[in-house]
Amino acid sequence: MMRTYLDCIPCFFKQALEAARMAGAGKKVQKKVLNELAGILPDFSLASSPPEIGRVIYGLVKRITKKDDPYAEIKKKSNKLALNIYDKLKKKVSHSDDRLLMAVELAIAGNIIDYGVKNSLNIDAEMARILDEEDKAIKKENKSIFDYERFRSALKRAKTILYLADNAGETVFDRILIEEIKRADRDKRIVYAVKEKPVINDALAEDAYVCGIDKLAEVVSSGSDAPGTILSLCSREFLAMYRKADMVISKGQGNFEALSGAKRQIFFLFMAKCPVIAKDVGCKLGEVILSLNRKA
Amino acid sequence: MMRTYLDCIPCFFKQALEAARMAGAGKKVQKKVLNELAGILPDFSLASSPPEIGRVIYGLVKRITKKDDPYAEIKKKSNKLALNIYDKLKKKVSHSDDRLLMAVELAIAGNIIDYGVKNSLNIDAEMARILDEEDKAIKKENKSIFDYERFRSALKRAKTILYLADNAGETVFDRILIEEIKRADRDKRIVYAVKEKPVINDALAEDAYVCGIDKLAEVVSSGSDAPGTILSLCSREFLAMYRKADMVISKGQGNFEALSGAKRQIFFLFMAKCPVIAKDVGCKLGEVILSLNRKA
Numbered sequence: 001m002m003r004t005y006l007d008c009i010p011c012f013f014k015q016a017l018e019a020a021r022m023a024g025a026g027k028k029v030q031k032k033v034l035n036e037l038a039g040i041l042p043d044f045s046l047a048s049s050p051p052e053i054g055r056v057i058y059g060l061v062k063r064i065t066k067k068d069d070p071y072a073e074i075k076k077k078s079n080k081l082a083l084n085i086y087d088k089l090k091k092k093v094s095h096s097d098d099r100l101l102m103a104v105e106l107a108i109a110g111n112i113i114d115y116g117v118k119n120s121l122n123i124d125a126e127m128a129r130i131l132d133e134e135d136k137a138i139k140k141e142n143k144s145i146f147d148y149e150r151f152r153s154a155l156k157r158a159k160t161i162l163y164l165a166d167n168a169g170e171t172v173f174d175r176i177l178i179e180e181i182k183r184a185d186r187d188k189r190i191v192y193a194v195k196e197k198p199v200i201n202d203a204l205a206e207d208a209y210v211c212g213i214d215k216l217a218e219v220v221s222s223g224s225d226a227p228g229t230i231l232s233l234c235s236r237e238f239l240a241m242y243r244k245a246d247m248v249i250s251k252g253q254g255n256f257e258a259l260s261g262a263k264r265q266i267f268f269l270f271m272a273k274c275p276v277i278a279k280d281v282g283c284k285l286g287e288v289i290l291s292l293n294r295k296a
Numbered sequence: 297m298m299r300t301y302l303d304c305i306p307c308f309f310k311q312a313l314e315a316a317r318m319a320g321a322g323k324k325v326q327k328k329v330l331n332e333l334a335g336i337l338p339d340f341s342l343a344s345s346p347p348e349i350g351r352v353i354y355g356l357v358k359r360i361t362k363k364d365d366p367y368a369e370i371k372k373k374s375n376k377l378a379l380n381i382y383d384k385l386k387k388k389v390s391h392s393d394d395r396l397l398m399a400v401e402l403a404i405a406g407n408i409i410d411y412g413v414k415n416s417l418n419i420d421a422e423m424a425r426i427l428d429e430e431d432k433a434i435k436k437e438n439k440s441i442f443d444y445e446r447f448r449s450a451l452k453r454a455k456t457i458l459y460l461a462d463n464a465g466e467t468v469f470d471r472i473l474i475e476e477i478k479r480a481d482r483d484k485r486i487v488y489a490v491k492e493k494p495v496i497n498d499a500l501a502e503d504a505y506v507c508g509i510d511k512l513a514e515v516v517s518s519g520s521d522a523p524g525t526i527l528s529l530c531s532r533e534f535l536a537m538y539r540k541a542d543m544v545i546s547k548g549q550g551n552f553e554a555l556s557g558a559k560r561q562i563f564f565l566f567m568a569k570c571p572v573i574a575k576d577v578g579c580k581l582g583e584v585i586l587s588l589n590r591k592a
Contacts, residue, residue, distance in 0.1 A: 038334035
C-alpha cells in the first residue's frame with residue numbers, strides 16, 4: 001500500500017473540484033465541496049493510501065452535489081471511443097512479432113483514454129507516443145519497471161487469473177489482452193473485477209458488458225466503491241477469489257496505490273500519471289509500468 | 297482587480313506546501329500549514345484578488361514555520377544567475393534593430409528566472425524559447441495582448457515613470473529596460489517600487505541594490521507585503537507617486553491580478569504562468585503579455 005504524500009493534498013482539492021463540475025454543480029456548490037473537504041483535511045492520516053482518502057472525497061462530492069454518478073457521461077464516451085478503435089488495436093496485435101507483448105502494451109496505454117476524452121486529445125497520436133516510449137523502456141531492459149518476462153511465464157502457468165479493472169473505456173484495451181490470453185489457452189479461467197458503485201470513471205459491471213468482456217471472462221464486483229482495491233472494503237466473495245487465483249493482474253494507479261504492499265504476488269500494469277507515483281516507483285512521469293510487488 | 301477563481305484554491309495549497317518546504321519545515325509542520333490553510337479556506341471571499349489571499353497564506357507560513365524569509369536563498373540565487381547573464385542580455389539589446397522592443401521582451405521574459413532557479417532549467421534555452429514565442433506574438437500583431445506601439449508612445453511622453461517590480465533576479469532584466477529608457481532620455485525620472493517585507497520571492501530594496509537598479513532609478517517601497525500591489529495596503533508616499541506618475545509599468549502576474557481594474561492607466565508586462573490567468577486574459581499558457589487596462 002502506498003501512503004499518501006503531502007503533495008497529494010493540493011491534488012485532492014483539484015480532483016474534488018473537477019468531480020463537482022462533472023456533476024454539473026454551480027460555483028456555490030463547488031465552493032461548498034472545497035470547504036467541506038478543507039473541513040475534513042485535518043483528520044486525514046497520511047498513513048492511509050490515496051484511494052482510501054479518494055473514496056471519502058468522492059463520497060462527499062456525491063452527497064453535496066446529489067449526483068450519484070458524476071462521470072457517467074465521460075464513461076460512456078470513453079467506452080464508445082475505445083470501441084471505435086477496437087479493430088485498429090486488433091490489427092496492431094496481429095501485425096506484431098510478439099502478440100502478447102503488444103496486447104500488454106496496449107492494455108497499459110489504454111489507461112490514457114479518460115484523459116483523452118476529457119481533454120479532446122488525439123488518442124491515436126497519444127497512443128503512438130506511449131507505445132514508442134514503451135518500446136524504449138523495453139529496449140532499456142529496465143526489468144524493475146517493465147518485467148515482461150516474469151509476466152509471461154507467470155501467465156503461462158496460471159489457470160485462474162484475477163484481473164482488476166481500472167477505468168471505463170480502458171476495458172476495451174483489457175479485452176484485447178484477455179483475448180490474447182484466451183487465444184494462447186482457451187481453458188484459462190479469467191475473472192474480471194470491477195467496482196461495486198460509481199467512483200470517478202472507474203469501470204462498473206455495465207462498462208465491462210458494453211465493452212464485451214463478459215464473452216471472455218466472468219465479470220464480478222470487488223464489493224467496494226473505493227477508486228482502488230482496498231482489501232478491507234472488498235466482499236467476501238471477491239476476497240476468496242483474490243486468495244485462490246494463480247495470478248492477479250492489477251490495472252491502473254489506484255489499484256497499485258492500494259495493493260503495492262500486498263502479501264500475495266500481483267502484477268501491476270499502469271501508467272505513472274502523477275509525479276508522486278513516478279517518484280515512488282522510480283520512473284519518469286507518463287512512463288508505462290509492468291512491475292510486481294514480490295518475486296516468489 | 298482580478299477575482300480569485302475556484303481553480304486557484306488547489307494552487308493555494310500547492311504554494312503553501314512549497315513555501316513551507318522552502319522554509320525548511322519538516323513534514324509535521326508542512327501538514328500543520330496545510331491544515332491551518334484548510335481551516336481558513338471557508339472564510340476566503342472569491343471577490344478578493346489572489347494576492348490578497350496570497351498575502352494571508354504567506355503570513356500563515358511565516359508564522360507557523362517561524363521563518364521570516366523562506367525564499368531568501370532562491371532570491372540570492374536568482375539575482376546571481378541574472379547578473380551572470382547581464383552582459384549577454386546587453387548584447388542582445390545592442391544587436392537588435394529595435395533596442396527598446398528587445399529590452400521590453402527581455403524584461404517580460406525575465407519573469408521566468410525564479411522558475412528556472414527552482415527547477416534547474418537551462419535559462420538560456422528557456423529565454424530563447426520565450427523570445428521566439430514573443431516574436432510570433434508580435435508578428436501576429438495581436439495588440440490586445442502585446443500593444444508595443446501604445447507602450448512606446450506613452451513612454452516617449454512620460455516624464456515620471458513608476459515601475460512596479462516583481463521578483464528578485466527579474467530585477468536585472470528590469471535594469472536592462474530602465475537603461476534603455478534612460479538611454480533615450482536621461483532626464484526621465486524613474487521610481488522603482490519593491491515590496492516592504494518578504495513575500496514569496498518578490499524583490500525587496502536589497503535586491504534592487506544588488507542588481508544595480510539604484511544607479512538608474514529611485515528605489516522605493518510600496519509599503520506592503522502582499523505579492524501584488526494592493527493599493528489599500530500601500531503607504532501614503534507610494535500612493536502619491538502612483539497618482540502623479542505620468543506612466544505606470546507593472547511587472548508580473550501578482551501586480552496584474554491586483555491592479556487590472558485600476559482607475560488609472562497601467563501598462564502590464566508579464567508572462568501568463570498559470571491557466572487561470574491565461575483564460576482571464578484570453579491568451580495561451582506561457583505567452584508574454586504587454587497590455588493596458590485603459591486606453592485613455
